[in-house]
Amino acid sequence: MYIDYIKETYSDKENEDINLYVQRDKGHLGKIILENIRNDIDDIVDRWWxxxxxxxxxxxxxxxxxxxxxxxxxxxxxxxxxxxxxxxxxxxxxxxxxxxxxxxxxxxxxxxxxxxxxxxxxxxxxxxxxxxxxxxxxxxxxxxxxxxxxxxxxxxxxxxxxxxxxxxxxxxxxxxxxxPDLDIIVEQLISNNKLSFNEFKLRQRNINKQKNNIDVQISPNKKNLIFQSNYYIAEIDIETENFKEMTLIDLDGGGILVLDLTLPDVSVVLDLKLEVHNVIFATLISKVSTIGLTEEWKLLSIDDVFYGKYSLV
CATH class of the missing domain: 1.20.120 (Four Helix Bundle (Hemerythrin (Met), subunit A))
Structure with a gap:
């Protein structure tokens, strides 16, 4: 059995209205396609695996x-x-x-x-x-x-x-x-305009593990990560309208992270008069993503501040 009737010509409509009808139908057809994919998503993933x-x-x-x-x-x-x-x-x-x-x-x-x-x-x-x-x-x-x-x-x-x-x-x-070197593969991935950011992150994670034996995945048993450490403030960016963030360097564990600041967080930064080169002892939290990586880092608390200009050298 085969049943079509997906499209209507709208030949009975005024020419200036036909495109409006067609665009509305296309929008609905898009919803049908997405629904079909959602209904089959588990099998699609299993087949890929x-x-x-x-x-x-x-x-x-x-x-x-x-x-x-x-x-x-x-x-x-x-x-x-x-x-x-x-x-x-x-x-x-x-x-x-x-x-x-x-x-x-x-x-x-x-x-x-x-x-x-x-x-x-x-x-x-x-x-x-x-x-x-x-x-x-x-x-x-x-x-x-x-x-x-x-x-x-x-x-x-x-x-x-x-x-x-x-x-x-x-x-x-x-x-x-x-x-090839990891940088070459990553460059090829970035240049692929059809590749989504989520797919890029998945492939980059696997390339790191398989080529460099660097496993950055977090256990599936963990939904959140909470860290306490001394953090050097490398940058404070709270003047922009679109985003507010602070770049921190972990003095105890190493590594750099960008802390996304909420408006209450910004108030804390201003009230404490934090500046670049200060050191804070803070508690941070990040959700573990669906590919086992940390997502946005959020501030839970700032428990102590060193107001001097700390030297990283």
Whole structure:
């Protein structure tokens, strides 16, 4: 069964009013899409978690763009489309390898291309086996033969996930995973205009752990962190309208943090006549975010003040 009726032409309305009706319908359609995603969010996340990780490739080749597309299709439950795209991606990657190995594969089908890549050492025996399995599944999918048509959603899901992981492993086994400095990867993430700040924080956290063995995560058992320490006041910014904050350096534990100040906090700063270079003994609190990192630091209390100009040297 297929039922459309998502759009209305509004051909019976006055021309100057049509756009108003369309924009209102688009707004409602956006709500429907968000609702559908919310209703499926747990399954979407679980499907993403099932995919293997292969690290970092700086190349902008089409076979990597197709991988991203296939991953999105899989995570949103579009298994048939995922299998088709992975089949296309595998062929594109095979052509890329053939060109790099000076193999003229223009007149070869994917079966022949994979065989000659294996024979010439372009791919390993294991990668050949993985890619040949993808080829056979893709052919069944594209021709939509009786066997493929009979697969239920659970089997389709397994086949799509297997094809994705086969492809990712084939790439990892064939071209060297790059190991650049953390700054280079972060710069690439920042330059991606489609990447949300929350996704950036998650990827940066994992890169720090996997590349530098720096684990900044806080235990899932903790919802808040409370610290008491001596803090050097590096900056006080309470004149702006949009935000008010104080930059502190932890003299006991090390590290720099920015303290977000509420209006009552600002009153405390003014009443205590705090200045840059002073030292405060204070209690701070921060909520632990959904990725196990501290969020905004808030002031609980200032218990003592050293009013001299403390030297950090």
């Amino acid at each position: 099932e995919l293997e990780s292969v690290g970092y490739f700086s190349s902008n080749e089409k076979f990597l763009e197709l991988l991203k597309e296939a991953e999105n299709l899989y995570c949103f439950g579009n298994y048939t489309s995922c299998i088709a795209v992975i089949g296309i991606a595998t062929e594109e990657f095979s052509r890329y390898l053939a060109d790099n190995n000076k193999i003229d594969s223009r007149n070869l089908n994917q079966e022949g291309r994979l065989k000659i890549l294996k024979e010439t050492g372009g791919i390993s025996e294991n990668t050949y086996s993985l890619f040949d399995s993808i080829r056979k599944l893709r052919n069944s999918c594209m021709h939509y033969n009786k066997q493929f048509k009979g697969l239920n959603m659970n089997v389709l899901k397994v086949e799509a996930m297997r094809a994705l992981n086969y492809y990712k492993n084939g790439i990892k086994n064939t071209i060297q995973v790059e190991n």
